[in-house]
Amino acid sequence: MGRAADFEGAGRTAAWMTALPHATWRAVRDAHTGHTIHVVSDRSFNELTKDLDFGLQILGWMSRRPVTWYWWDQPWARRLPANTDPRQEHLNGGWAIPGVLEVHVYRREEAHKVMVHETIHALGLDIPQALTDPVRVRVEGALGRRLWPHFGEAFTELYAEWLWSVTSGGSWSAQMACSQKQAAEVWVRIRDAKEPEDTNVFAYYVQKWVLMQHLESVLLDPVSSVGFWFDWWIAARPRLEELAAAAGATEREELRMGMTCHSSAE
């Protein structure tokens, strides 16, 4: 638990655990697949059980090799205050190290989708960064500022939302509509930004929405699709500007930043 004090930068998870009057610590393992979940939560045993069962099901579907999911089931929803540019504390929800079959999630909000995203990293299913770096550099040139280095997160998040949508029985049309609304709202905030990014805002919300419009190409052959990413972004930009113009008033509102418009663990 040494990292709990600082892994999300704000110390919120450590403070939450310290303040819990009746923390529930649970560990479950699927005897057949070997997947394991460790969770700390303030929710009741029964309420948590369905989320743990669903987590083991998803892991069973994604990986033959046993994965361990560490979950701080914390009611810390992603909210972006009015007139604020999105940063790490408004978006991030977990981490994983490629090749290490352990995933970490520190929010309750859309926890299964975040777990899928981190499992993609853990299983090494990302597009190699060497391939996405040239696209990032071109986009940085067009925007006139630095982006977060992990531009391939646009694919990782798209893939996670697709797998989450399939496993949870959600509507992909609804997910696309959700992403389009968020891309517009985020673009309203960041289109005039001058500072370098401190997390993957552009990749998560804008480039992912661009890739979503070319879903088959991206999912069937992610690596080859990278060669089109920049042109797709340039082609999508006029539509994004139109959508952002219509969403201009949202700059003065608090926004929900969770990337699925409904979630199994909310």
Ligand SMILES: [Zn+2]
């Ligand atoms: Zn990621």
